[in-house]
Amino acid sequence: MSVTTTIPLSRGAPSLDIVDIEGLSEAAARAFENDPAGIAGYGTSIGYPPLRKLIAEWHGVAENRVLVTNGSLQADAFLFDELAKPGADVVVERPSYDRTLLGLRERGALIHAIPLKPDGIEIDELERQLKLGLRPAFAHIISNFQNPAGYTISAEKRRALVRLAREHEFLIFEDDPYISLRFRGEQLPTMLSLDSDGDTVVYASSFSKTVCPGIRVGYIIGPTELIAKIAKRATNTYISPSMVSGAIVYEFAMSGALDRSITRARAALAERCQRLADGILEALPQARLVAPDGGYFLWVELPEGVDSTKLTAAAAEHGVAIVDGDDFLADGRSGAVRLSFAPVTPEEIDTAVGRLAAAVASLG
Numbered sequence: 270m271s272v273t274t275t276i277p278l279s280r281g282a283p284s285l286d287i288v289d290i291e292g293l294s295e296a297a298a299r300a301f302e303n304d305p306a307g308i309a310g311y312g313t314s315i316g317y318p319p320l321r322k323l324i325a326e327w328h329g330v331a332e333n334r335v336l337v338t339n340g341s342l343q344a345d346a347f348l349f350d351e352l353a354k355p356g357a358d359v360v361v362e363r364p365s366y367d368r369t370l371l372g373l374r375e376r377g378a379l380i381h382a383i384p385l386k387p388d389g390i391e392i393d394e395l396e397r398q399l400k401l402g403l404r405p406a407f408a409h410i411i412s413n414f415q416n417p418a419g420y421t422i423s424a425e426k427r428r429a430l431v432r433l434a435r436e437h438e439f440l441i442f443e444d445d446p447y448i449s450l451r452f453r454g455e456q457l458p459t460m461l462s463l464d465s466d467g468d469t470v471v472y473a474s475s476f477s478k479t480v481c482p483g484i485r486v487g488y489i490i491g492p493t494e495l496i497a498k499i500a501k502r503a504t505n506t507y508i509s510p511s512m513v514s515g516a517i518v519y520e521f522a523m524s525g526a527l528d529r530s531i532t533r534a535r536a537a538l539a540e541r542c543q544r545l546a547d548g549i550l551e552a553l554p555q556a557r558l559v560a561p562d563g564g565y566f567l568w569v570e571l572p573e574g575v576d577s578t579k580l581t582a583a584a585a586e587h588g589v590a591i592v593d594g595d596d597f598l599a600d601g602r603s604g605a606v607r608l609s610f611a612p613v614t615p616e617e618i619d620t621a622v623g624r625l626a627a628a629v630a631s632l633g
């Protein structure tokens with residue numbers, strides 16, 4: 270079959286047309302003009318100080334609870350180095366972000382995967398396991414528009430989880446890079462904001478999805494002592510994260526360009542999501558999906574008898590890259606695939622759906 274360009278429904282990254290390149294160039298120029306001494310040197314491990322202060326204000330926390338990192342994956346790695354020791358029990362959602370699973374597995378942590386429903390992790394099952402003696406170091410929860418499922422944990426479950434974490438003395442790691450990309454429904458409180466004592470929730474987010482991934486700026490917020498330990502780890506690892514990137518994000522935010530970028534991304538993502546969900550349901554009426562209220566991803570549960578691994582390979586042959594849902598499980602089969610609507614235009618989505626339907630048909 271001759272297909273010229275593969276359509277990448279696989280990538281958790283925005284298409285270039287929703288990245289404000291001009292605004293970023295201007296922010297970069299302002300960063301060098303306004304604070305040359307502050308960004309030309311090494312800086313400190315806590316990140317570009319004005320950005321750290323801004324993030325602390327957004328979340329209503331003390332500055333010394335915030336650490337800016339080179340992308341939130343760096344924050345994850347520091348946190349895992351601190352908490353996910355060999356043999357430590359860690360709760361994750363099933364399915365969950367493949368890099369989280371990899372990071373935990375590489376460190377020898379014991380993964381306890383609790384099923385994820387459209388309104389969040391199955392709290393009753395977690396509670397049952399806690400009552401049976403599970404003592405996790407932390408529970409990793411992607412609270413908004415989860416990667417890979419697109420689901421969002423309900424307000425009720427957020428409260429229940431914080432209560433359970435307090436009762437059973439484990440931390441919640443709220444991994445929240447998609448929070449600003451809600452295109453439908455009301456914003457829910459972060460678990461960080463529900464943690465009034467500030468000792469139960471560690472929160473991470475990122476500018477990868479709202480500015481661009483290449484800027485590599487993310488952050489972590491947590492209990493003061495834990496953040497101090499991570500800051501020391503950061504100093505020993507790289508002295509400081511990129512001050513230049515941090516200052517560009519700061520200038521971008523202060524000028525209003527960040528808010529404009531988010532508004533633009535939300536509108537584009539809403540349209541793409543609808544187009545993809547409608548297209549899939551029309552082409553594959555037996556597939557099941559819950560269209561998300563924001564973010565990047567659509568989780569498609571495949572019709573009976575369609576193997577996710579075989580379909581992923583067949584889709585590649587038909588010119589559309591998708592991700593096998595099994596990649597998001599520590600073990601077992603998912604019966605699903607993850608489709609990203611962020612890196613593609615609506616027209617590409619229509620073509621991709623046609624190719625995907627042909628790939629399913631080719632499996633017989």
Ligand SMILES: Cc1ncc(COP(=O)(O)O)c(C=O)c1O
Nearest residue numbers: 281340341342366416475477487
């Ligand atoms: C749940 C989750 N956490 C973290 C990240 C990593 O983000 P960053 O680019 O900030 O390292 C991603 C990116 O896809 C993600 O989906």
